Amino acid sequence: MLTLLKMWLKAGRLTQNALEWSNSANAVKIERKQFLSLPFDERKALAQSLLIRHLDVGSNNAEEAELVALSSPCYDISRFGIDFTASPRHADALAITGPVTRHLKIAMERTYHATPKPCLVIAIGDGACYGEPYENTYACLGAVDQFLPVDVYIPGDPPSPREILSGLLECKRLLGQKTLS
Amino acid sequence: MTIVPTQVEPGHLWESLKHQFGAHLLRHDVRSPNQLMIWTDTAYFSEGAAWIYHQGSFETQYLTLLAIEEETHFSLYLILLLKHYKTLLTLTCNVDKSTVRYRALSPNIPAAEWHEREIHDLFGIIPEGGNLQPLVLHRDWPRGEHFPMRRHFSESIPIREAPHRFEMPAGAGRHQVAVGPIHAGIIEPGHLRFCVTGEQIHRFDAQLFYTHKGIEKMAEGKPYPAVLTLAEQVCGLCAFSHSLAFCQAIENLGGVNIPPRALSIRAILLEMERLASHLADLSAICSAGGFGFASARAAYFRERILQTNDHLVRHRFLRGLNQVGGLKQDISNDAFRQALETLSDVQLQFATWQALLLSTDSFLDRVEGTGFISHEDAGRLGLVGPAARGSEVDVDLRRDFPYGVHTQLPVSVKRFDGGDAHARMSVRIAEVDASLSQIQILISELPSGSISVFYDAELPPRQPAVGIVESPKGSLIHWLMMENHNQVFRWHVRSASYMNWRGVVQATMGNNIVPDGPLVNKSFNLCYACVDR
Numbered sequence: 001m002l003t004l005l006k007m008w009l010k011a012g013r014l015t016q017n018a019l020e021w022s023n024s025a026n027a028v029k030i031e032r033k034q035f036l037s038l039p040f041d042e043r044k045a046l047a048q049s050l051l052i053r054h055l056d057v058g059s060n061n062a063e064e065a066e067l068v069a070l071s072s073p074c075y076d077i078s079r080f081g082i083d084f085t086a087s088p089r090h091a092d093a094l095a096i097t098g099p100v101t102r103h104l105k106i107a108m109e110r111t112y113h114a115t116p117k118p119c120l121v122i123a124i125g126d127g128a129c130y131g132e133p134y135e136n137t138y139a140c141l142g143a144v145d146q147f148l149p150v151d152v153y154i155p156g157d158p159p160s161p162r163e164i165l166s167g168l169l170e171c172k173r174l175l176g177q178k179t180l181s
Numbered sequence: 182m183t184i185v186p187t188q189v190e191p192g193h194l195w196e197s198l199k200h201q202f203g204a205h206l207l208r209h210d211v212r213s214p215n216q217l218m219i220w221t222d223t224a225y226f227s228e229g230a231a232w233i234y235h236q237g238s239f240e241t242q243y244l245t246l247l248a249i250e251e252e253t254h255f256s257l258y259l260i261l262l263l264k265h266y267k268t269l270l271t272l273t274c275n276v277d278k279s280t281v282r283y284r285a286l287s288p289n290i291p292a293a294e295w296h297e298r299e300i301h302d303l304f305g306i307i308p309e310g311g312n313l314q315p316l317v318l319h320r321d322w323p324r325g326e327h328f329p330m331r332r333h334f335s336e337s338i339p340i341r342e343a344p345h346r347f348e349m350p351a352g353a354g355r356h357q358v359a360v361g362p363i364h365a366g367i368i369e370p371g372h373l374r375f376c377v378t379g380e381q382i383h384r385f386d387a388q389l390f391y392t393h394k395g396i397e398k399m400a401e402g403k404p405y406p407a408v409l410t411l412a413e414q415v416c417g418l419c420a421f422s423h424s425l426a427f428c429q430a431i432e433n434l435g436g437v438n439i440p441p442r443a444l445s446i447r448a449i450l451l452e453m454e455r456l457a458s459h460l461a462d463l464s465a466i467c468s469a470g471g472f473g474f475a476s477a478r479a480a481y482f483r484e485r486i487l488q489t490n491d492h493l494v495r496h497r498f499l500r501g502l503n504q505v506g507g508l509k510q511d512i513s514n515d516a517f518r519q520a521l522e523t524l525s526d527v528q529l530q531f532a533t534w535q536a537l538l539l540s541t542d543s544f545l546d547r548v549e550g551t552g553f554i555s556h557e558d559a560g561r562l563g564l565v566g567p568a569a570r571g572s573e574v575d576v577d578l579r580r581d582f583p584y585g586v587h588t589q590l591p592v593s594v595k596r597f598d599g600g601d602a603h604a605r606m607s608v609r610i611a612e613v614d615a616s617l618s619q620i621q622i623l624i625s626e627l628p629s630g631s632i633s634v635f636y637d638a639e640l641p642p643r644q645p646a647v648g649i650v651e652s653p654k655g656s657l658i659h660w661l662m663m664e665n666h667n668q669v670f671r672w673h674v675r676s677a678s679y680m681n682w683r684g685v686v687q688a689t690m691g692n693n694i695v696p697d698g699p700l701v702n703k704s705f706n707l708c709y710a711c712v713d714r
Binding site for chain 1: 319329334336338340342362363365366367368370391393394395410411414415416418420477480481484487491497498709710
């Protein structure tokens with residue numbers, strides 16, 4: 001507590017770094033120099049905010065847990081200008097998890113129509129990307145891209161918060177391009 | 182393989198069953214010293230079940246009810262735990278394919294209601310005198326002709342728009358608040374309906390099963406390693422409990438003995454999962470109670486547990502480690518020692534956090550008395566896990582039906598008598614402390630040796646097998662029946678959240694206001710994916 005308060009007074013924000021294990025192959029890092037060397041459009045896109053509406057269409061709760069972890073102080077996704085919104089009407093992107101189930105297909109399509117265009121559709125996890133390892137049954141309809149145009153795939157079982165974060169930064173670039181075109 | 186049942190029990194249980202059932206006891210089977218199966222006729226099924234359930238001296242706990250379709254008939258399996266004898270009792274009856282009826286259990290065993298409705302939806306077996314409202318399949322599914330869990334069902338039913346119907350009291354000043362299925366936060370889908378006057382909640386009901394994928398149907402005809410993968414996918418947060426329960430079912434059926442090191446590692450990882458789950462729950466409770474700082478700290482502890490998991494198993498949710506016969510890979514003692522350092526650090530910080538939380542009056546004011554559920558209601562609805570222990574119901578499968586290391590390692594069951602969100606939170610806090618110290622004991626006494634035995638023998642077909650685990654949210658049951666060539670004939674999962682959902686509905690309808698809704702919900706913090714499957 002006291003350490004945190006001290007850190008807070010010093011740094012001005014309440015963020016703790018998560019303990020990091022040695023494999024940082026997919027670590028999300030944007031160095032200042034690297035950032036400045038990017039073309040203007042891309043810099044502009046990265047500097048803009050990205051508001052996401054999360055949409056569970058049949059996942060097994062693991063992807064949700066990782067999305068919640070992204071907002072925790074260890075990853076603190078809002079320092080990248082990324083945040084989760086309560087309504088699809090405020091969203092730039094839909095983050096969809098899980099294979100589409102029969103009972104959620106209509107809700108998914110309605111949420112997509114309620115999202116202002118151009119919007120991105122992000123499929124998170126193997127269920128949303130490929131419908132795996134599930135199979136099609138009377139209640140399970142399979143991957144998201146059969147029903148909606150998916151822009152970004154973030155596969156994994158579930159993808160780690162770092163992988164999701166790097167995927168979301170990629171989304172910022174894409175959204176920049178989409179808005180320009 | 183019928184062994185004389187007096188071996189199981191010094192007289193009393195078997196004698197009283199035989200006396201009560203008389204000519205209705207068609208057949209019996211004793212699988213292992215603590216698993217007893219009895220067959221009865223359809224007419225006596227309900228009455229016999231009620232008799233066993235209400236025998237005070239048996240201390241019966243309802244576990245699950247399931248149906249299977251065989252060539253000539255349907256069969257119902259009711260699984261009860263007789264805590265007094267530490268015995269699992271399966272009561273079975275056949276249901277005729279032409280009448281498809283039996284007398285409902287739920288008037289006498291209220292905990293069975295959801296299972297009866299589920300069986301009615303998926304198999305079309307009618308519980309006479311029971312609730313026939315649809316549960317698993319939504320309103321747009323054509324009633325009375327298409328039963329997806331029957332063997333030869335392969336049609337695809339077109340999706341129609343059909344609004345849900347809720348029975349809500351009408352009147353001046355009353356209105357309904359609808360929430361979901363797409364929620365405002367990062368939560369799983371479910372439709373919740375409040376009937377309120379001003380802020381006061383009169384009635385509450387929920388439509389679930391939005392993420393119903395028919396996982397049990399996917400498993401049919403698959404070899405069991407493939408079904409193990411599916412079992413891990415039932416739920417993300419308690420993936421290890423699910424895979425362990427599934428493996429235990431097969432290991433019980435095949436009589437596989439697991440090496441002691443694997444048993445210990447399984448127990449350690451199960452406690453790690455409990456830590457992660459409880460810390461997530463605590464974080465959610467603090468967040469719903471408007472205590473952002475405590476919520477962020479709990480989320481931070483949880484992340485450290487998940488990173489430790491990743492370090493140990495290379496998977497944050499412990500998937501892909503369990504296999505029938507033990508574990509797929511060993512975890513070095515060094516890795517465990519390192520994990521122990523992290524855990525003692527977390528333990529220290531958790532103590533500070535706990536002191537802060539329990540001395541913040543504004544937060545305690547939110548949780549105390551919120552979402553009350555009485556001891557009687559909790560028992561009647563068959564609640565399990567921290568939700569039950571918060572209403573002083575004495576259940577914990579690690580003690581009541583010990584498996585793995587718990588046959589030797591005692592577990593102290595943490596109970597609180599408040600019945601409110603505060604009590605359920607206190608159970609979790611106490612269990613986090615208990616899990617941390619139990620992991621320390623298990624790691625310090627970790628036996629050496631092999632971590633798995635090779636097993637690929639043909640499993641006996643058409644024999645029921647049960648795997649039972651106390652998952653973070655309560656008792657978890659995997660029931661399994663094999664076909665020839667090690668293919669799965671029927672697989673049934675009963676998760677802890679499945680039993681506790683009716684508790685949420687009951688607790689929300691107590692003396693609560695609408696802003697308490699999320700807090701009551703989070704104090705149970707149930708998993709929708711586990712329920713819907």
